[in-house]
Amino acid sequence: MNTQFPIVGSDEKSPANGPMIDPFARAITYLRVSVTDRCDFRCVYCMAEDMTFLPKRDLLTLEELERLCSIFIRKGVKKLRLTGGEPLVRRNVMHLIRNLGKHLETGALEELTLTTNGSQLGRFAEELYESGVRRVNVSLDTLDDKKFTEITRWGRLAQVMKGLEAAQKAGLAVKINAVALKDVNEFEIPQMIEWAHGEGYDFTLIETMPLGEIDADRTDQYLPLSLVRQRLEQQYTLSDIPYKTGGPARYYSIAETGGRLGFITPMTHNFCESCNRVRLTCTGTLFMCLGQEDAADLRGALRESEDDQHVAQAIDDAIARKPKGHDFVIGRNSAPSVSRHMSMTGG
Ligand code: SAM
Ligand code: SF4
Numbered sequence: 001m002n003t004q005f006p007i008v009g010s011d012e013k014s015p016a017n018g019p020m021i022d023p024f025a026r027a028i029t030y031l032r033v034s035v036t037d038r039c040d041f042r043c044v045y046c047m048a049e050d051m052t053f054l055p056k057r058d059l060l061t062l063e064e065l066e067r068l069c070s071i072f073i074r075k076g077v078k079k080l081r082l083t084g085g086e087p088l089v090r091r092n093v094m095h096l097i098r099n100l101g102k103h104l105e106t107g108a109l110e111e112l113t114l115t116t117n118g119s120q121l122g123r124f125a126e127e128l129y130e131s132g133v134r135r136v137n138v139s140l141d142t143l144d145d146k147k148f149t150e151i152t153r154w155g156r157l158a159q160v161m162k163g164l165e166a167a168q169k170a171g172l173a174v175k176i177n178a179v180a181l182k183d184v185n186e187f188e189i190p191q192m193i194e195w196a197h198g199e200g201y202d203f204t205l206i207e208t209m210p211l212g213e214i215d216a217d218r219t220d221q222y223l224p225l226s227l228v229r230q231r232l233e234q235q236y237t238l239s240d241i242p243y244k245t246g247g248p249a250r251y252y253s254i255a256e257t258g259g260r261l262g263f264i265t266p267m268t269h270n271f272c273e274s275c276n277r278v279r280l281t282c283t284g285t286l287f288m289c290l291g292q293e294d295a296a297d298l299r300g301a302l303r304e305s306e307d308d309q310h311v312a313q314a315i316d317d318a319i320a321r322k323p324k325g326h327d328f329v330i331g332r333n334s335a336p337s338v339s340r341h342m343s344m345t346g347g
Contacts, residue, residue: 017071017074017075017308017309017312018075018316019075019076020075020076020077020278020315020316020319021319022288022319022320022322023320023321023322024322024324026274026275026276026322027076027276028076028077028276028277028278028319028322029076029077029078029079029246029276029277030077030078030079030080030081030246030247030276030277030278031069031072031077031079031080031081031277031278031279031280032080032081032082032083032277032278032279032280033065033069033080033081033082033083033279033280033282034083034084034085034087034279034280034281034282035065035082035083035084035085035087035090035093035096035282036059036084036085036086036087036089036090036093036282037053037054037084037085037281037282038053038084038085038086038089038090039084039085039086039089039117040086040089040117040119040120040154040155041086041117041119041152041153041154041155042152042153042154043141043151043152043153043155044150044151044153044215044221045151045179045181045208045221048215049153049215054282054283058283059282059283060282060283060284060299060302062090062092062093062095062096064284064299064302064303065096065282066096066099066100067302067308067311068280068284068298068302068311069100069280070103071308071311071312071315072280072315073103073108073109074108074308074312075312075315077109078109078110078111079109079110079111079113079246080100080109080111080112080113081113081114081115081137082096082097082112082113082114082115083114083115083116084115084282085282086116086117086119086120087114087115087116088114088116088119088120088121088123088124089120090282094124094127094128094131097112097114097127097128097131097133098127098130098131100112100131101131101132101133104132105132111134111135111246112131112132112133113133113134113135113136113137114128114133114136114137115136115137115138115139115177116136116137116138116139117138117139117140117152117155117160118138118139118140118159118160118163118164118167119155119156119159119160119163120163121136121138121160121162121163121164121166121167122159122162122163122165122166125163125166125167125169125170125172126166126170128170128172129170129171129172133172134171134172134173135172135173135174135175136167136172136173136174136175137174137175137176137177137204138160138163138164138167138174138175138176138177139176139177139178139179140160140176140177140178140192141178141179141181141184141185142157142178142184142185142188142192143157143188143191143192143195144157144188145157145158147184147185147188148160150184151181151184151185164199168199168200173202174199174200174201174202175201175202175203175204175245175262176192176196176201176202176203176204177204177205177206177264178192178203178204178205178206179205179206179207179208180205180206180207180208180223180225180228181208181221181223182220182221182222182223183220184221186223186228189205189228189232190232190235190236193232193236193254193257193259193261194257196259197254197257197258197259197260198257200259201259202259202260202261202262203259203260203261203262204249204261204262204263204264205225205228205261205262205263205264206264207222207223207224207225207264207265208221208222208223209290209291225263225264225265226265229263232261236254236255236256236257237254237255237256238252238253238254238261239252239253239255240252241253241260243260246276247264248264248274248275249262249263249264250262250263250265272289272324272325273325275289275322275325278318278319278322280298283299284297284298284299284300284302285297285298285299286298286315286318288318288319288321288322288323289322289323289325291325292323294321294323295318296314296315296317296318296321298311298314298315298318300314301313301314
């Protein structure tokens, strides 16, 4: 046990399968799992076009991922989000999702969801619903075919649109996440909001974060959401609403569309004080904060022993090191604050 910080609300002698409370008294109830670092898109803000991916031997097997997730669920995780890379391109990922869905049936888990680029929803939407998934976040930054290809490099908008249709048909609630990109989708945002709300989707805007080396300069992409909001307020009536999804978004309702608009603002507003989550990569590395380098290797603990208590203890040791918050800066020519890509830790 790391004794550098006081463990508030947790007894040092408590069994390793007790709840996860970090040094700042935040209960960890939300786990995001990147099931693969691979993707069928190459979004300009996320990846370089010639990304080098992890060798397959470094990945946890689906069985190992399931074991690890189940330990986290026993330790109080109520919400589990699968992400990536693109989670739905991992071979046999539905096997993992179906098994994780069983924790919903027992009530141990309250929500199983995923963040996806939507390209594979046409194939999987129905099975996702059958596995207990009820909501998905679909990342979509533009409705313009040409821009879509410019942003995603390898993606096809029509395929994502088909995926969205399939999700709707299957009964999945959809939230559209769009990264606000200067000059790229900056002036399309009102149109996207109206489209999303017209389809019955929530819509959330995200600020670009300095994660990993990419081919472009991030100051060319960064658009502060405070500015976007000011502009939207000239056109729409935004009211603060207490809606919460367990994530960091702040929500507003728009009177004119009747829909919900979320803002995720890691750059202009530090939301760390209410952080309830940790992130697990497909290699079993646990990141206690998206914006910090410190991490714990759970793969070692997982493979050393069949005893889940051993892994649970490694998790407790990691949670005891969860930092207070992140410290992102985007400056011209500045190196990324964090060297790993979003596709490694997951969004
Ligand atoms: N492939 C899936 C997708 O695109 O939804 C899941 C993984 S992706 C890394 C998760 C989210 O992170 C996406 O909404 C994406 O737009 C966002 N993202 C990627 N790189 C980012 C960055 N540098 N800053 C802000 N958001 C980023
Ligand atoms: Fe792939 Fe998602 Fe990154 Fe785009 S944002 S490259 S879809 S992981």
